[in-house]
Amino acid sequence: MIAQQIINAVSLGGVYALLALGLAIVFSIVGLINFAHGELMTLTGYALLAALIAGVPFPAAVLLAVICAAIAAVAMERIAFRPMRGASVTSLLLTSFAVSGLLKVIFQNGVSARPQAVAIPGWMTGAFSFGDFTIGVGPTISIAVSILALIALEFFLRRTVTGTAMRAAAEDFDVVRLMGIPANRIIATAFLLSGLLAGLAAMLWVASRASVDPLMGFTPVLKAFIAAVVGGLGSLPGAVAGGFLLGVIEVLLQAMLPAALAPYRDAIVLSGVIAVLLIRPQGLIPAVRVQRS
Amino acid sequence: MRHIRNRSALFAAISAISVATAAPALAEEIIIIGAASAQTGGLAPYDQPALAGLRMAIDDLNAKGGLAGKYKVNLIIKDTRSDTAQTATVTQELIDAGAKIMITPCDADPSISAGQLTQPLGIPSLTLCGSAPVLTQAVGDVMFGTYPADNLQATAVADFAISEGKRKVFLLTSPDATYVANLPEYFGKVFEKKGGKIVGRGTFTMNQPDFSAEITNIKGLAEQPDLIMTAAYEPDFPAFIQQLRGAGITIPVYGADAIGTPTIKALGKLVDGVVYTAAGYPEAGSKLEAFNAAFTKYAGHAPESTYEVNGYEIGLILDQAVKIAGSDDPKAIRDAIANLKDFEGITGKITYAGTDRMPIRPVVLMRYDGGEAKYVETVVPAAADVPAP
Known part of the structure; x- marks a missing residue:
């Protein structure tokens, strides 16, 4: 039972970590909390659905959908956020809310307000026995994808010139530009990465929910925001730690809380968040340089 | 000079328009039905099919002269965005627009918030497909369920x-x-x-x-x-x-x-x-089968569920209630609905008499x-x- 719940917690935490990382990468470079990150997930879900309806085989459809998310993220930066560059944190935040609201309405009116069922292949709903307990294929894939994505990102940031430039930009963007690295490229790459992470997270999200709906991006982006704040805004290791912590707390509370207290689950989780922030106001693993307006 | 001439021309135009619109209004009576329903958000997939059924009923009834063949219906629809507070706001707007009958969303919570406003005014309120039996008791005697209760x-x-x-x-x-x-x-x-x-x-x-x-x-x-x-x-x-x-x-x-x-x-x-x-x-040969065919023709797609027919039946219930009431007085309409017994809808017999305003009707x-x-x-x-x- 306990082992099973730990797997559940890691699986959910992994998805939260991917989401929080997507927010953190963009924040570390441009100081923007992109609340339209959730709509990137929704878009990915619809892209997957469209590809499946068009008869694209499942693995190719997943690939297409994730690429779609990355392109959409870059487009979002080009269209909505680049004209706002240098604006205050508040203006950027409001811009991201506007983009989010606009996309939701487009999904509702353009597709349907009703959730659309996504046919997840049968093998993904299966489970295999492992000693005493059964592990679902879904959670296994979820954990594997999260870990692989984290390793790949770490590799990109440590071993490539662009990656190094991005890490440097997170600490001091002006100096990086003085070194001759174009700002547009760094920012576009940050959005591209956040789009890829949103796409991957969306695939895991949709696979465990079997439907996409216009409002599905709201909950994940909220969780990602909490995770990123707990971890330390703008800190990538912090986002990962925050994501896993949030996943573990949520699953454990769901599993252990007596029925009478169950309705207060979210309140307890958020109280925990406040407690963490009281002890460590900059988050679990603070960013090297926190950007403030 | 030019300015003044234009203004008098405008005035003449306005009076011409108002005469034109006022004339038919004298010839027939209009009853306003307000529909506070979710066009967006989580309730939209339920409210919209139900509302589509109701609109079809209103169109059919208006073609025959309106409720009880006498009161042409002006259905005003406002979006609640699936939000309870927004439901109260649009309900107030609909009341201000002169609604004598209120249609509320497919869920207890927004329906109750709408009912808080319609209850003191005695405006009969019907939820599109809200089915919580506490819903009618939480509001009072103007609130009616339409769908089989939970x-x-x-x-x-x-x-x-x-x-x-x-x-x-x-x-x-x-x-x-x-x-x-x-x-x-x-x-x-x-x-x-x-x-x-x-x-x-x-x-x-x-x-x-x-x-x-x-x-x-x-x-x-x-x-x-x-x-x-x-x-x-x-x-x-x-x-x-x-x-x-x-x-x-x-x-x-x-x-x-x-x-x-x-x-x-x-x-x-x-x-x-x-x-x-x-x-x-x-079932083959049933009224519901005929309704589904008619709805498909009306909406261009088949009904998604039985919320459409339930919405249509709301129109029929209102028509019957106005017939019995013999007027468009909200209180008389409310009393007529509350006393309906074995009313032949499309899915079967619908009874309000003797209930807490949640209907007794067949469940499939x-x-x-x-x-x-x-x-x-x-x-x-x-x-x-x-x-x-």
Whole structure:
């Protein structure tokens, strides 16, 4: 039972970590909390659905959908956020809310307000026995994808010139530009990465929910925001730690809380968040340089 | 000079227009029906089909001269965005616009918030498909349900489960909405009374991403259930059943009317064996079959569920009530609805007399099988079996 719940917690935490990382990468470079990150997930879900309806085989459809998310993220930066560059944190935040609201309405009116069922292949709903307990294929894939994505990102940031430039930009963007690295490229790459992470997270999200709906991006982006704040805004290791912590707390509370207290689950989780922030106001693993307006 | 001439020309034009519009208004009477319904958000998939049915009814009735052949209906629709506070705002706007009858969303909470405003004014208010039996009591004598109530539906499903030999149930509820919180509990009451046993309970937060902890708890129950009863709907129901089956649990899951939708049907094999309820079933030669054909012609697509016909029946109920009332006085209309008995709708007989304004009407049991919705049976549960709200 306990082992099973730990797997559940890691699986959910992994998805939260991917989401929080997507927010953190963009924040570390441009100081923007992109609340339209959730709509990137929704878009990915619809892209997957469209590809499946068009008869694209499942693995190719997943690939297409994730690429779609990355392109959409870059487009979002080009269209909505680049004209706002240098604006205050508040203006950027409001811009991201506007983009989010606009996309939701487009999904509702353009597709349907009703959730659309996504046919997840049968093998993904299966489970295999492992000693005493059964592990679902879904959670296994979820954990594997999260870990692989984290390793790949770490590799990109440590071993490539662009990656190094991005890490440097997170600490001091002006100096990086003085070194001759174009700002547009760094920012576009940050959005591209956040789009890829949103796409991957969306695939895991949709696979465990079997439907996409216009409002599905709201909950994940909220969780990602909490995770990123707990971890330390703008800190990538912090986002990962925050994501896993949030996943573990949520699953454990769901599993252990007596029925009478169950309705207060979210309140307890958020109280925990406040407690963490009281002890460590900059988050679990603070960013090297926190950007403030 | 030029300025003044223009202004007098404008004035002349305005008076011409107002004369033109005022003339027919004298010839016929207009009754305003306000519809506070969700065009966006989580309730939209339920409100919209129901509203489409109602609009068709209004169009049909207006073609025959309006309610009772006399009062042309002006249906004003406003979007609540599935938000309880916004529902109150648009309800007030509709009241200000002169609504004499109010139509409220498919859920108890926004309907109650609308009812708080219509109750003091005595405006009869009908929920599109809200089915929580507490809904009418929470507001007062102007509030009417139209869809089979939760306790009625739950009794039908519980009777069926017992007749199948099911004896141990796990109830999955959420405190976030009246429907999701109470319907499984009504089921539990009937189930226990008829010899069944509740072996466990679980809760979830609506829109929660992950059900794995709850599912692991079900797996760990000392006494395994032979049935899981829930009133979860979209997007929680697909998520729950996807993760339940993904964890290798094959226990059947039963629900109620909110999972009778194209989205759930499109889940295919995943929902094989899921039993749910509906307000009617289009048997060959039935009135409902004829309605479905007419609706398809009207809307350009077939009805998604029985919410459409339920919406249409709201129009018929209002027509009948205005006939009996003989006027467009809201209080007289309210009294007429409250005293309806064995009114022939499209799905069967509808009775309000002697109830708490939640109608007594037939409940249809349906089952998903191989991506199709299959008819099981139509029942009218015995009144004595239906648990009190």
